[in-house]
Amino acid sequence: MRVTVWRLFFCQALMNLTMIGQATMGALIGRSLSSDIALATLPMAIQMAGSMTASIPASYVFARWGRRAGFLAGAGVSILASVAFGLGVYHQDFWVYCLGAALAGLSWGVAQHYRFAAAEAATPAYRPRAIALVMAGPVLSALFGPEIVKHTHQAFLPHVFLGTYIVMGLVPLATLVLLSGLKLPPLPARAKVATPLGDIIRRPTFVTAVVAGMVAYGTMNLAMTATPLEMQLCGFSISDSSTVVQLHALAMFAPGFFTGRLIQRFGVRPVIVAGALLTAVCVVVLLSGETFTHFAVGQAVLGLGWNFMFVGATSLQAASYAPQERVKAQAANDFIVFGTVACTAFLSGYVHARLGWSVLNLTLIPPLVAALALLAWQRARGTGRVAAAAR
Numbered sequence: 001m002r003v004t005v006w007r008l009f010f011c012q013a014l015m016n017l018t019m020i021g022q023a024t025m026g027a028l029i030g031r032s033l034s035s036d037i038a039l040a041t042l043p044m045a046i047q048m049a050g051s052m053t054a055s056i057p058a059s060y061v062f063a064r065w066g067r068r069a070g071f072l073a074g075a076g077v078s079i080l081a082s083v084a085f086g087l088g089v090y091h092q093d094f095w096v097y098c099l100g101a102a103l104a105g106l107s108w109g110v111a112q113h114y115r116f117a118a119a120e121a122a123t124p125a126y127r128p129r130a131i132a133l134v135m136a137g138p139v140l141s142a143l144f145g146p147e148i149v150k151h152t153h154q155a156f157l158p159h160v161f162l163g164t165y166i167v168m169g170l171v172p173l174a175t176l177v178l179l180s181g182l183k184l185p186p187l188p189a190r191a192k193v194a195t196p197l198g199d200i201i202r203r204p205t206f207v208t209a210v211v212a213g214m215v216a217y218g219t220m221n222l223a224m225t226a227t228p229l230e231m232q233l234c235g236f237s238i239s240d241s242s243t244v245v246q247l248h249a250l251a252m253f254a255p256g257f258f259t260g261r262l263i264q265r266f267g268v269r270p271v272i273v274a275g276a277l278l279t280a281v282c283v284v285v286l287l288s289g290e291t292f293t294h295f296a297v298g299q300a301v302l303g304l305g306w307n308f309m310f311v312g313a314t315s316l317q318a319a320s321y322a323p324q325e326r327v328k329a330q331a332a333n334d335f336i337v338f339g340t341v342a343c344t345a346f347l348s349g350y351v352h353a354r355l356g357w358s359v360l361n362l363t364l365i366p367p368l369v370a371a372l373a374l375l376a377w378q379r380a381r382g383t384g385r386v387a388a389a390a391r
Contacts, residue, residue: 041349050105074110136256142249251303275308
């Protein structure tokens with residue numbers, strides 16, 4: 001079991017390299033290739049839409065041919081994405097670049113299921129730690145992704161970032177090697193009578209998990225996507241913004257080594273609440289100034305808040321369905337969550353261009369309040385039921 005989880009850890013790390021690189025490059029390249037500054041984050045929006053779209057066909061592939069076959073296909077699509085990205089940069093073609101974003105989104109959407117595979121491979125007692133560990137895999141991406149951008153973006157001038165995409169295209173080959181020896185539990189037997197999707201998504205635990213995941217990823221993506229643009233406007237270099245993205249990504253994924261233990265000790269809902277409060281602290285920091293320290297500290301706190309909320313949401317969701325319902329429930333969860341992320345990726349560029357950095361950060365507060373209100377309501381509802389039963 002532990003060997004399988006560690007293989008999934010490294011697969012997740014490799015598949016996240018392109019995504020973390022995109023967090024540094026995507027908006028800057030989009031701005032340089034598009035005629036309208038408001039479209040700068042459109043490639044990132046398309047990428048997230050691709051992740052959302054991948055959730056449903058991926059669920060069918062996993063159900064029919066197994067997890068490993070689906071992960072192999074995702075790694076292959078990642079190679080095609082880097083080729084399209086490189087062609088878009090080389091020919092200065094915004095729409096070819098957007099095609100690369102769509103392919104990258106599909107491959108990354110498939111890669112999101114590594115955390116579910118870890119949950120299925122682990123025993124119930126070890127499950128929170130297995131999920132958190134696999135979600136910590138991208139800490140390696142955080143260490144190396146921005147460094148690749150720093151050292152390769154000028155390799156083929158005047159085609160800035162072409163060298164980066166050439167290197168990124170080689171990374172999925174290592175993933176294919178790891179996947180070739182991956183052993184996962186067999187698929188559970190199908191239920192004689194399938195549970196309707198409507199019954200699954202109406203469960204209070206499922207709703208709470210989905211809302212927490214939406215808010216975690218949506219708020220993080222809204223603030224992070226526009227950060228390289230704002231730093232560029234403030235006179236910072238690509239190297240500076242790469243460093244900030246690196247700190248942000250490290251804060252997102254490094255806590256995965258202990259978040260599972262926190263959930264085991266304090267419970268999943270307190271960890272989600274702590275994540276929401278940390279994201280609110282990020283807003284305060286980012287509104288306090290625009291020095292390098294403000295960007296670095298704010299984005300690091302944002303990454304930590306995302307980790308607590310999203311790992312907590314994933315652990316909560318894993319407890320909301322039976323084994324034979326897993327594929328359907330996971331597809332629905334990722335479709336909703338990454339649909340939200342796609343919207344925030346586009347809104348990030350639009351709001352930043354039209355309304356400014358301060359308004360962009362203030363928009364994080366309402367969804368955080370909504371998530372906290374839902375958690376408080378469900379806790380009160382659960383407490384009320386216990387008191388009623390005691391009477």
